[in-house]
Amino acid sequence: xxxxxxxxxxxxxxxxxxxxxxxxxxxxxxxxxxxxxxxxxxxxxxxxxxxxxxxxxxxxxxxxxxxxxxxxxxxxxxxxxxxxxxxxxxxxxxxxxxxxxxxxxxxxxxxxxxxxxxxxxxxxxxxxxxxxxxxxxxxxxxxxxxxxxxxxxxxxxxxxxxxxxxxxxxxxxxxxxxxxxxxxxxxxxxxxxxxxxxxxxxxxxxxxxxxxxxxxxxxxxxxxxxxxxxxxxxxxxxxxxxxxxxxxxxxxxxxxxxxxxxxxxxxxxxxxxxxxxxxxxxxxxxxxxxxxxxxxxxxxxxxxxxxxxxxxxxxxxxxxxxxxxxxxxxxxxxxxxxxxxxxxxxxxxxxxxxxxxxxxxxxxxxxxxxxxxxxxxxxxxxxxxxxxxxxxxxxxxxxxxxxxxxxxxxxxxxxxxxxxxxxxxxxxxxxxxxxxxxxxxxxxxxxxxxxxxxxxxxxxxxxxxxxxxxxxxxxxxxxxxxxxxx
Amino acid sequence: xxxxxxxxxxxxxxxxxxxxxxxxxxxxxxxxxxxxxxxxxxxxxxxxxxxxxxxxxxxxxxxxxxxxxxxxxxxxxxxxxxxxxxxxxxxxxxxxxxxxxxxxxxxxxxxxxxxxxxxxxxxxxxxxxxxxxxxxxxxxxxxxxxxxxxxxxxxxxxxxxxxxxxxxxxxxxxxxxxxxxxxxxxxxxxxxxxxxxxxxxxxxxxxxxxxxxxxxxxx
Numbered sequence: 001x002x003x004x005x006x007x008x009x010x011x012x013x014x015x016x017x018x019x020x021x022x023x024x025x026x027x028x029x030x031x032x033x034x035x036x037x038x039x040x041x042x043x044x045x046x047x048x049x050x051x052x053x054x055x056x057x058x059x060x061x062x063x064x065x066x067x068x069x070x071x072x073x074x075x076x077x078x079x080x081x082x083x084x085x086x087x088x089x090x091x092x093x094x095x096x097x098x099x100x101x102x103x104x105x106x107x108x109x110x111x112x113x114x115x116x117x118x119x120x121x122x123x124x125x126x127x128x129x130x131x132x133x134x135x136x137x138x139x140x141x142x143x144x145x146x147x148x149x150x151x152x153x154x155x156x157x158x159x160x161x162x163x164x165x166x167x168x169x170x171x172x173x174x175x176x177x178x179x180x181x182x183x184x185x186x187x188x189x190x191x192x193x194x195x196x197x198x199x200x201x202x203x204x205x206x207x208x209x210x211x212x213x214x215x216x217x218x219x220x221x222x223x224x225x226x227x228x229x230x231x232x233x234x235x236x237x238x239x240x241x242x243x244x245x246x247x248x249x250x251x252x253x254x255x256x257x258x259x260x261x262x263x264x265x266x267x268x269x270x271x272x273x274x275x276x277x278x279x280x281x282x283x284x285x286x287x288x289x290x291x292x293x294x295x296x297x298x299x300x301x302x303x304x305x306x307x308x309x310x311x312x313x314x315x316x317x318x319x320x321x322x323x324x325x326x327x328x329x330x331x332x333x334x335x336x337x338x339x340x341x342x343x344x345x346x347x348x349x350x351x352x353x354x355x356x357x358x359x360x361x362x363x364x365x366x367x368x369x370x371x372x373x374x375x376x377x378x379x380x381x382x383x384x385x386x387x388x389x390x391x392x393x394x395x396x397x398x399x400x401x402x403x404x405x406x407x408x409x410x411x412x413x414x415x416x417x418x419x420x421x422x423x424x425x426x427x428x429x430x431x432x433x434x435x436x437x438x439x440x441x442x443x444x445x446x447x448x449x450x451x452x453x454x455x456x457x458x459x460x461x462x463x464x465x466x467x468x469x470x471x472x473x474x475x476x477x478x479x480x481x482x483x484x485x486x
Numbered sequence: 487x488x489x490x491x492x493x494x495x496x497x498x499x500x501x502x503x504x505x506x507x508x509x510x511x512x513x514x515x516x517x518x519x520x521x522x523x524x525x526x527x528x529x530x531x532x533x534x535x536x537x538x539x540x541x542x543x544x545x546x547x548x549x550x551x552x553x554x555x556x557x558x559x560x561x562x563x564x565x566x567x568x569x570x571x572x573x574x575x576x577x578x579x580x581x582x583x584x585x586x587x588x589x590x591x592x593x594x595x596x597x598x599x600x601x602x603x604x605x606x607x608x609x610x611x612x613x614x615x616x617x618x619x620x621x622x623x624x625x626x627x628x629x630x631x632x633x634x635x636x637x638x639x640x641x642x643x644x645x646x647x648x649x650x651x652x653x654x655x656x657x658x659x660x661x662x663x664x665x666x667x668x669x670x671x672x673x674x675x676x677x678x679x680x681x682x683x684x685x686x687x688x689x690x691x692x693x694x695x696x697x698x699x700x701x702x703x704x705x
Binding site for chain 1: 533536538539559560561562563564568570574575576577578579583587588590591592620
């Protein structure tokens with residue numbers, strides 16, 4: 001084990017050279033560690049995204065099948081114009097799917113409209129003839145100036161989940177509001193009409209008996225500015241959107257809509273299992289009447305973004321490792337050439353060649369230990385800077401791609417086209433924005449752990465071993481006579 | 487003890503051999519000098535005896551066994567110690583560490599015995615202060631003494647030296663000559679010295695001259 005002592009004596013005797021070696025090795029280790037940290041952080045972010053981003057299944061009328069049926073009807077009967085007939089979702093069917101193991105919760109949505117009575121709807125230019133858009137999800141309604149979103153619970157709607165709408169006063173609609181006439185109105189509408197929590201408003205149905213209903217304001221919400229500006233052509237002002245229990249919305253639509261919904265959204269407990277949940281759900285429904293669609297776009301966006309970051313981090317690790325091996329091998333080769341005389345002396349003493357190689361390896365390992373400590377201290381900073389840059393590039397790409405879909409920024413604010421949510425709700429207050437959520441989720445938590453340092457040590461040892469092996473050819477061929485005598 | 491058995495050496499072609507059919511025997515407790523003109527092949531012959539190279543013909547035998555069979559590395563480690571004209575010490579170490587390293591590498595019976603090494607250095611005129619300094623800070627004569635001390639702390643029974651006094655002044659030369667004679671006669675080792683200097687050759691028990699590809703015994 002004399003080569004350990006020789007390695008130590010050599011490193012301490014040639015301080016300048018040792019410091020230079022430590023600096024070069026530290027730089028290599030720093031970049032390898034940054035790559036490892038980003039890769040591990042991307043892994044963690046992806047698995048966290050599974051839990052946090054979530055995925056949904058939406059049960060709604062099968063419009064494709066309905067169109068086919070309409071067209072086949074028009075080919076046989078040429079006397080009258082064919083009508084598109086879709087079926088609302090029966091809640092009993094939805095409850096069957098809700099019992100599946102991967103379904104965490106569900107929310108029913110019914111959209112309709114009514115006219116304000118005794119108070120004024122917000123009027124914006126171009127919105128006077130708007131309101132519920134016809135035939136967007138199954139029900140056909142006449143237009144009213146107030147868009148009604150009947151929900152199981154406001155908190156589970158995407159607008160409130162992604163914070164584009166927030167309850168500012170009172171409370172939201174909950175499951176306990178089933179069968180009641182409670183309503184949550186938008187803050188601008190409340191301000192214009194001097195309404196507050198506890199007041200009553202009246203809405204007049206636009207269909208059937210055109211009955212007037214009295215509703216009690218239980219909460220006031222504020223839609224975000226972006227939601228307010230996302231109204232499309234023909235939509236009512238987003239401030240005219242109100243939330244009620246789905247049972248009240250069904251009452252306004254008519255008696256035949258009792259215990260139905262325009263669509264039912266199921267939250268899947270594990271986004272990775274959304275396909276399995278969809279398959280199991282489809283087996284429980286009549287697919288000619290209903291369609292079951294998935295929306296895991298946020299999860300997929302984060303996953304794709306993190307996969308890109310991870311792939312880039314992998315490339316950093318391998319490129320730096322390969323470049324580091326080459327650089328260190330060249331340094332060691334130069335070092336060995338410079339130390340031919342010393343090798344010759346040791347060989348003349350009868351030292352085994354492998355022990356001379358081992359001495360160089362031990363010297364490099366000693367350098368590596370110091371370099372890992374330096375890299376450990378600076379790795380978090382470099383990893384953070386590099387990670388931020390990578391994530392910002394990935395998020396920009398993700399945002400651009402989600403906004404470039406058909407009808408980007410359409411009313412409803414839903415970038416996924418898999419939620420035919422009945423009537424469009426007054427310019428898009430409710431809805432989700434996957435790019436927003438991906439930006440929020442795609443953050444890398446970069447921390448240096450003992451495991452990272454162990455992994456770095458493994459990489460470092462491999463680099464040192466390869467470098468020494470590449471350089472030791474010279475030692476194995478060296479003849480002491482040539483060095484010491486000739 | 488050590489026998490050159492019909493050995494020959496050449497670089498490219500046998501016709502240009504440095505020497506051929508050399509048969510010499512070296513005994514323990516004796517000192518030998520090999521003299522001759524520059525380029526005659528003295529150092530090459532010494533490198534064959536030291537196990538630093540292999541003869542092209544014949545073989546070197548140690549106590550009747552070819553050194554090739556022992557393995558040249560093993561032979562150098564266990565049986566031979568070499569002193570070079572340019573000292574060939576480990577330059578990043580102190581004199582003391584040079585000795586301790588040699589003792590460790592050669593598995594000397596005094597391996598790890600720092601006091602023994604220090605005592606040997608003292609005997610050769612290296613002070614306690616000098617023995618812990620970097621070896622390059624010593625004069626040429628002192629470095630050669632350290633190199634000789636290195637051969638003395640190892641258990642090797644054969645000591646070969648290539649122009650050990652080539653870089654030394656008269657006083658140091660005389661000192662080194664005395665040390666080699668002590669190694670041969672007091673430690674009962676076989677000392678073989680390649681030299682140009684008549685004083686060194688004269689001090690040895692036996693001298694061989696290499697001239698015209700042949701070894702002859704000097705009177």
